[in-house]
Amino acid sequence: MHWADYTAQKLAGRGSPQVVVSGITPSGEFHIGHLREILTAEMIHRACLDSGIQSRYVFIVDSMDPLRRVYDFLSPSYESYIGVPLANIPAPDENGEPDEEGGSYADFFLGPFLDALKQIGVEPEVVMNHLTYENGDFAEMIDSAITNREKIHEIIENVSGRDLPEDWFPYNPLGSNGSLDGVKVTGYEKPFVHWVDTTGTTGKSDIRLAEGKMPWRIDWAARWAIHGVTCEPAGKDHGAAGGSYDTGIPICELLGGKPPEKMVYEWIQLKGMGPMSSSKGVTIGPMEALSLVPPEILRYVIARSKINRHIEFDTGTALFEMADEYERFQVPNEEDGDLSKRQRIARDTQLGAMRLSQVERGSDPADWIAGVSFRHLSMLAQIKSDDQGVWSSLQRSGHLSGEPGFSLRGRLERMRNWVDGEHFPEEARITIQSEVDRDIASEIGNDSRAFLEMLARGLRTCDWDEGSIGETIRTSAADSGIENRKAYIALYMVILGRGYGPRVSSLMSEMDRESLIGIISSI
RNA sequence: GGGCCUGUAGCUUAGUCAGGUAGAGCACCGGGCUUUUAACCCGGUGGCCGGGGGUUCGAAUCCCCCCGGGCCCUCCA
Numbered sequence: 001m002h003w004a005d006y007t008a009q010k011l012a013g014r015g016s017p018q019v020v021v022s023g024i025t026p027s028g029e030f031h032i033g034h035l036r037e038i039l040t041a042e043m044i045h046r047a048c049l050d051s052g053i054q055s056r057y058v059f060i061v062d063s064m065d066p067l068r069r070v071y072d073f074l075s076p077s078y079e080s081y082i083g084v085p086l087a088n089i090p091a092p093d094e095n096g097e098p099d100e101e102g103g104s105y106a107d108f109f110l111g112p113f114l115d116a117l118k119q120i121g122v123e124p125e126v127v128m129n130h131l132t133y134e135n136g137d138f139a140e141m142i143d144s145a146i147t148n149r150e151k152i153h154e155i156i157e158n159v160s161g162r163d164l165p166e167d168w169f170p171y172n173p174l175g176s177n178g179s180l181d182g183v184k185v186t187g188y189e190k191p192f193v194h195w196v197d198t199t200g201t202t203g204k205s206d207i208r209l210a211e212g213k214m215p216w217r218i219d220w221a222a223r224w225a226i227h228g229v230t231c232e233p234a235g236k237d238h239g240a241a242g243g244s245y246d247t248g249i250p251i252c253e254l255l256g257g258k259p260p261e262k263m264v265y266e267w268i269q270l271k272g273m274g275p276m277s278s279s280k281g282v283t284i285g286p287m288e289a290l291s292l293v294p295p296e297i298l299r300y301v302i303a304r305s306k307i308n309r310h311i312e313f314d315t316g317t318a319l320f321e322m323a324d325e326y327e328r329f330q331v332p333n334e335e336d337g338d339l340s341k342r343q344r345i346a347r348d349t350q351l352g353a354m355r356l357s358q359v360e361r362g363s364d365p366a367d368w369i370a371g372v373s374f375r376h377l378s379m380l381a382q383i384k385s386d387d388q389g390v391w392s393s394l395q396r397s398g399h400l401s402g403e404p405g406f407s408l409r410g411r412l413e414r415m416r417n418w419v420d421g422e423h424f425p426e427e428a429r430i431t432i433q434s435e436v437d438r439d440i441a442s443e444i445g446n447d448s449r450a451f452l453e454m455l456a457r458g459l460r461t462c463d464w465d466e467g468s469i470g471e472t473i474r475t476s477a478a479d480s481g482i483e484n485r486k487a488y489i490a491l492y493m494v495i496l497g498r499g500y501g502p503r504v505s506s507l508m509s510e511m512d513r514e515s516l517i518g519i520i521s522s523i
Numbered sequence: 524g525g526g527c528c529u530g531u532a533g534c535u536u537a538g539u540c541a542g543g544u545a546g547a548g549c550a551c552c553g554g555g556c557u558u559u560u561a562a563c564c565c566g567g568u569g570g571c572c573g574g575g576g577g578u579u580c581g582a583a584u585c586c587c588c589c590c591g592g593g594c595c596c597u598c599c600a
Contacts, residue, residue: 024600037600068598161525161596216598233600240595241526266528266593267600276600308528309536310593320561321535321549328548346537346547375561397562428561474558488560502561 001345002352003307004047007231007263011044014230017054020045021232021260022124023220025062026086026106028071030113031283032313033235033268033276035120039302040233040265042122043356050355058227059124063087063106064133064213066180081105083179085213087130106130116286120295121359129219132226133210139191141222142207144255145170145214146188155250156217160242169193173205173212180213221248225257232260233307239264265307271314284313292418293319294410296368300326300357304350315423323374329354329365370408372399374415375428379502381415382430383510393506396466432511433497436522440493448490449523451480455491456520464513470505494520 001009011018022041024034041057048055064085070078075096081089091108093099102108106128117123132138145152152170157163167184175183175197182198192204193212205211214222223229238244245262252259268276276283289298292315301322305311312318329350354365370377372394380390390412394400400408418424444452458472477487489499495516501507508516 022600025598027599031600033600035600040600065598235600236528236594237599238595239527242596243527264528265600269593305536310529312535318535325535325548349537350547373562379561399562470558484559492560500560504560506562 002047002303002349002356004043004303004356005051005352007044008047008051008053010261011048011231012051012053017056018045018048018230019056019058019228020048021058021060021227021229023060023062023129023223023232025065026109026113027065027068028073028109029283029285030109030116031276031285032289034113035116035286035289035298036265036268036302036311037233037235038117038122038124039120039299040307041231042124043303044231044233046356046361047352049361057122057124058127058229060127060129060223060227061106061110063104063110063128064130064210064219065216067105080177081179083181084177085130085174085180085210087128087210088178112285112287116290119290119359120299121361127227129223130210132223133213136208137226138214138222139208141225141255142171142214143190145218145222145251146193148254151254152218152251155254156247159247159250170218171205171207171212171214173203175199176201176203183212217244217247218251220244221251221257221259222255224248224252224259225255228257229260231263233263233265236264236266263307266310268311268313271312271316271318284315289313289315290414292414292421292423294323294407294414295359296357296407297323297326299359300353303353303356315418316425317428319418320374320378320428326354326357327369327371327373329369368407370405370411372408372411374411376502377411377415378419378424378428379430379507381412381419383432383507387412389510393510397506430496430501430507432495433519436494436519437497440497441523444490444493444523447480447482448486451476451482451487452490452494452520452523454480456517459513459517459520464509466505466509469508473505491520494523 008018020041022037024030024037038059045055045057064087066083066085067078067081067089069082070076073096074092075098077098078089078092078096081098086106087104089105090098090100091102091105093102110126114126146169149170153164153168169185171185171193172180173183173185173193173195174180175195176199177197179197183195184197185193185195186202187194191207193207194202194204196202213219224232234245239262245264249259249262270276270284293301301311301313304325314322358365358368376399377390380393384390384393387409391400391404394404404412419429455473455476458476459469462468462472473487473491474484477484480487482490488504491504492499492501495501495504495507495511
């Protein structure tokens with residue numbers, strides 16, 4: 001059974017409806033690691049719906065979280081916003097300067113991410129956490145946390161094993177400059193928390209408004225109670241023993257809520273570059289990923305892996321394999337009575353992964369298979385500059401009957417982006433030589449030259465289609481007495497500058513006759 | 524220091540919760556498709572399941588120890 005279905009089944013015992021939640025801080029560009037957070041939760045949500053369990057999927061944006069530091073993409077003028085909630089900070093302009101007209105920092109980064117989510121079929125209920133503070137929904141929780149201050153203090157110290165300062169307080173008010181940093185609590189009279197900030201200014205925060213926030217570990221536990229969260233997969237950073245999941249559970253219970261089961265997913269790494277990190281430049285954004293990888297396959301990347309396995313996101317050679325694995329999928333057609341228990345499990349898991357990979361819930365995975373392998377398509381995309389040429393080639397080769405569907409068109413569009421970009425693997429790149437390199441020419445032996453001469457002659461008169469060209473190659477090889485293998489290698493060397501490549505006759509049939517003959521004769 | 528996750532064929536992995544002869548894909552090799560090269564079909568090679576000990580009639584699976592990799596205990600998907 002697929003992990004999402006398994007989780008849905010376990011959740012069914014918790015009552016209804018399910019509230020499946022993701023939470024992310026919009027502190028900068030989103031990356032595909034965040035996509036795992038989102039998709040893990042969204043797939044569980046879908047699995048619930050698919051098995052008839054009522055469910056909501058909520059994306060809580062941590063817009064009340066403060067700016068922690070001035071990131072590389074921000075100008076130094078953001079220094080003054082450190083500690084200020086992201087919802088209250090102006091978005092950066094193209095130079096990284098605060099742009100007073102550009103809306104909030106949180107919205108600025110959230111917008112494109114939500115657009116990307118839409119493309120992969122994810123349309124969550126979005127909750128801006130600062131609004132939950134602003135409309136007073138946190139007030140009871142804050143009051144309760146302050147009242148139970150000692151107990152919470154004890155939970156955090158016992159569970160996480162770290163020492164909290166004596167004057168620790170479960171609520172951080174905003175100071176006179178709008179920052180949470182360095183503000184000391186001096187007293188509490190419901191609903192006001194009194195404080196003094198770093199400038200010596202005193203004031204009071206109304207807990208029914210967004211005039212302060214609870215520290216992360218309590219904030220998280222409180223929102224479980226407020227929103228009735230039944231499931232929230234968290235990154236492994238939260239999941240470690242003594243981490244915020246472990247403290248959140250008892251704190252949530254203390255606050256009168258019923259916490260979700262602990263659920264932890266592994267991180268996505270970029271091939272050979274370790275974990276995603278914006279500050280180290282190790283990052284691929286969801287939009288960039290979507291420009292290369294079709295949305296159903298991007299979903300499949302997440303769906304095919306168990307949640308506690310790390311995912312290596314590879315936009316190089318491995319993408320061929322990933323995509324072709326998706327393409328190979330076939331709806332099981334018979335009863336499979338002779339499958340072993342294991343094979344049945346594997347098949348059902350695979351079916352689940354394919355089902356959950358669909359952009360539109362409920363659509364048939366079989367409708368979203370392009371019918372052409374990524375490898376083959378990558379060759380066509382490289383040798384055919386116009387799309388129509390690709391379609392006709394596919395029709396001739398029998399990959400396509402009739403007109404290309406939406407799915408296949410999307411595949412080609414992204415394939416072209418991939419081919420044109422930096423991620424496309426060199427060994428898959430086809431570069432037709434405009435002239436033959438001297439070193440290469442010197443490596444070609446006399447027997448091969450004889451073959452190439454004969455071929456050039458044959459190509460002048462043969463029909464210009466794959467079959468005839470192939471035939472001409474074979475006869476030329478036979479007539480010149482060279483082994484087929486050697487003939488092909490020589491041909492590849494001349495055309496591509498290396499001894500191997502895609503089916504050479506189809507490659508040649510896409511080239512202009514005169515220029516091809518020119519190259520071959522130039523030896 | 525304390526703890527969590529993880530280590531199965533060259534690569535990616537299923538199977539570990541409920542112990543019963545190690546499954547798959549890629550790659551590779553062989554064959555086929557009225558002749559091959561990154562299309563397609565069929566078949567095959569390949570695994571002391573990280574190491575050691577224990578429980579058991581029987582262990583990849585349960586228990587203990589060790590080794591390697593990742594992560595957390597300060598905010599981090």
